[in-house]
Amino acid sequence: MTLDPVHVDGIADLAGRVSRSVDERDHSDVANRAWAEFLDPLYDDGSEVLVPLGKHRKRQVKIEDIALEETGFATQHGLDAGTINPTTFNNGLVIDVSQAAMASVPSDVELHRGRTIVMTIHTNDDGVGIHDADWRLDDRGYARRRVLRAPRVDRYEQTVVHALALYRAESEHALEQTDIVTDLLVLDGPIYPTGLLNWVDRDPELKRLIIEEAEFTGVIENYLELVETFVEREIPLVGFVKNSTAKALTRTLRKKTGAPWLDDDAFFRRVLSRPDEHGDPRTDALTFTGWFRSRLGVHGVLSGDTLSLDHDYRLPAEAYEVTFFVVYDPRDDLIYRVEAPYGVTRETDTRERLTRHLLSEIAAQRGPPLAVAKADTLASIGQDEKGTLRRRIEREFDTGQQRRYDDLRWGLEPDVDL
Numbered sequence: 001m002t003l004d005p006v007h008v009d010g011i012a013d014l015a016g017r018v019s020r021s022v023d024e025r026d027h028s029d030v031a032n033r034a035w036a037e038f039l040d041p042l043y044d045d046g047s048e049v050l051v052p053l054g055k056h057r058k059r060q061v062k063i064e065d066i067a068l069e070e071t072g073f074a075t076q077h078g079l080d081a082g083t084i085n086p087t088t089f090n091n092g093l094v095i096d097v098s099q100a101a102m103a104s105v106p107s108d109v110e111l112h113r114g115r116t117i118v119m120t121i122h123t124n125d126d127g128v129g130i131h132d133a134d135w136r137l138d139d140r141g142y143a144r145r146r147v148l149r150a151p152r153v154d155r156y157e158q159t160v161v162h163a164l165a166l167y168r169a170e171s172e173h174a175l176e177q178t179d180i181v182t183d184l185l186v187l188d189g190p191i192y193p194t195g196l197l198n199w200v201d202r203d204p205e206l207k208r209l210i211i212e213e214a215e216f217t218g219v220i221e222n223y224l225e226l227v228e229t230f231v232e233r234e235i236p237l238v239g240f241v242k243n244s245t246a247k248a249l250t251r252t253l254r255k256k257t258g259a260p261w262l263d264d265d266a267f268f269r270r271v272l273s274r275p276d277e278h279g280d281p282r283t284d285a286l287t288f289t290g291w292f293r294s295r296l297g298v299h300g301v302l303s304g305d306t307l308s309l310d311h312d313y314r315l316p317a318e319a320y321e322v323t324f325f326v327v328y329d330p331r332d333d334l335i336y337r338v339e340a341p342y343g344v345t346r347e348t349d350t351r352e353r354l355t356r357h358l359l360s361e362i363a364a365q366r367g368p369p370l371a372v373a374k375a376d377t378l379a380s381i382g383q384d385e386k387g388t389l390r391r392r393i394e395r396e397f398d399t400g401q402q403r404r405y406d407d408l409r410w411g412l413e414p415d416v417d418l
Contacts, residue, residue, distance in 0.1 A: 027260055031270035034257045039292075044252045049300065053291040053323060054348060058272060060285040063331070067363035072353040073183040073236075076105045078371030080188035080379040081170035084386045086158035091399040094122040094150075094157045097389060098165035099381065100173035102180070103374035110142075111180060112378055116173035117145035120165040122157045144176070151213045153205060160206075164215055167193040171222035178229050184236050184357070188372045188379075191239040191322065191339045192223050197301045211307060221311050224302075228314045231343035236354055239339040240372050246337075248297025265335040272328035272335075283330040286359055291325045291351050293342055319343030325355065327362055336362060 003011075035058075042050035081100035088094050100116045117138075121128075135146045148168065150160045174187070196216060199206035210216040230237035246264045253259040253267065261267045272287040295303050299322040313320075321342040328335055338358050345351045361369035368376070381389075394400055 028270050028273075030257055030259065031261075031267055034253050034259060034267070035271045038253060038256055042249070042252060042296075044255075044296075047295075049252065049295045050249065051293045053293055053345065053351065055290060057290055058287060059290070060274070060287045061359055061363075062285050063363045064284075066286065066356070066359050069356060069360045071360065072357050075181075075183045076357075076369065076371040077177075077181045077183075077185045078103045078105075078188060078369065078373070078375035079170065079174050079177075079185065080372065080375040081166050081173070082376075082379040082381045083162060083166050084381050084389050086162045087390055087393075088158070088402040089394070089397060089399045090402050091397055092123055092125055093128070093397065093399075094161050095393060096120050096158075096161040096165040097381075098169040099379055100169040101375055101378035102173060102177050103371055103378055104180075105371045105374070107374075108180075111177070112374075113139070113142045114173075114177065115139070115143040115145075116169050116176060117143060118165045118169040118172070119145075119147045120150050120161040120168070121147065122150040122152070122161050124152060144172075148215060151209055151215060153209070156203070156206060160209065163193070163195050164219070167196060167219045168215075168222075171219055171226065174226050175222060175229070178226070181230075181235060184238070185230065186369055186372050187237070187239040188242075188368070188376055189239055190241055191227065191237065191341060192298075192302065193219060194298050196220065197298045200298075200301050200306055217309055220302075220307070221309060224309075224311055224313070224320065227320055227341045227343065231315055231319055231341065236344050236350065237340060238344070238354060238358070240358070240368055241337040241339060242368060244335070244337050246297060248299075252296065265337075268326045268335050269328060269333070272326070273330065281330045281333070286327055286329055286363060288327040288355070288359065289325050291323050291345055291355075294322045294324060315343055319346075327359065329362060329366070331366060334367075336368075 039050060040052055040056040041048045079100065079102045081098050083096050083098040086094055086096040097117065097119045102111055102114065104111055121130075130147055130149050133147060133149075135144050137143070138145055148164060150164050153160055170187075171193075174185070196210050196219065199210055210220065227237065244263070244265050247262075249264040250259055250261050250267055259267065261270065268289070272289070274282040274285070274287060276282050301307060303317065303321050319342055322339055323342050323345045324337050324339045326335060326337050338354070340354065345354070358369060365373065367373065390401055
């Protein structure tokens with residue numbers, strides 16, 4: 001039974017009974033004050049956690065003009081990984097499968113055919129073993145695949161298999177294709193596996209995994225090696241974050257200003273929006289921040305002593321630190337964050353070249369850069385493919401997928417929160 005119009009009206013009336021003592025303009029005033037007074041630099045407990053690189057300012061550029069600007073990079077490569085999402089079977093196995101792919105602009109059909117595929121399993125059954133855990137070649141050598149056994153946990157099984165499959169496939173494929181990239185690599189997402197690094201504050205059991213278990217320390221070291229390789233080759237490596245859930249900046253500002261925003265994207269949306277005289281958003285220009293060097297939240301995990309990895313660091317410590325800038329596209333009311341290691345962005349000219357290229361891509365594509373969009377298409381696993389894979393796995397294990405009533409009623413996918 002659906003909601004009748006009378007119920008819809010009643011619910012709307014309930015919303016109207018929630019009084020507002022602060023209007024939208026007050027939120028904008030608080031955001032602008034926080035921007036002007038607390039971010040140059042931002043301190044938390046006496047330590048600098050966010051430092052502008054260059055002048056602390058907001059900028060804007062006409063969308064029509066920047067969209068037509070020639071790129072500063074002759075070729076661009078994008079990389080992404082997709083999964084079938086973790087699936088639990090009646091025999092106790094929890095499995096996820098991820099494939100990573102790289103795309104290029106201009107297109108390279110042979111590169112696009114390449115895949116790195118990782119299956120991760122979790123089981124509490126000591127009788128289940130992996131007979132061949134080495135990399136195997138498939139599709140005439142264009143695809144590499146392997147199976148990994150996740151460390152045993154008493155909860156978060158789906159989270160663990162998902163993270164291990166996704167980040168292992170992405171990082172291995174990036175390292176395998178490094179030599180192909182000559183001008184620019186853009187990851188679809190952050191430059192580090194923030195889903196793993198967030199575990200440090202989430203739960204002691206998950207924190208133990210990324211500190212003690214080789215499967216996870218190896219993934220983090222892959223990303224460190226990726227940064228080292230690109231910094232040493234003097235080729236920019238960036239991450240394009242489309243759906244950020246970061247809250248570290250907002251939490252810090254809340255201590256100082258009573259910041260009302262839910263997350264960091266909401267803060268930057270307030271700072272970067274340009275209302276006209278009627279309060280409606282102006283949509284003719286992209287607005288963006290300068291670059292920041294960050295030790296906020298998860299960004300501080302690798303720069304501090306939280307993780308003591310047995311890694312042979314090849315760069316100065318500051319070269320691994322996260323830097324970023326934020327772009328607001330008013331056409332769709334969306335915030336994008338662009339990340340890069342400080343080893344890439346320490347020079348002003350490099351920051352400016354990256355900024356203009358990525359603004360041009362956002363303006364022209366009305367979304368992620370073309371190389372990232374192409375990689376996303378290559379790496380994604382469609383619903384029909386997911387269903388086929390799960391049925392094939394059911395037959396291989398002679399078992400069925402564990403189902404709940406909501407799966408039947410709604411056709412739900414597993415909800416994995418990294």
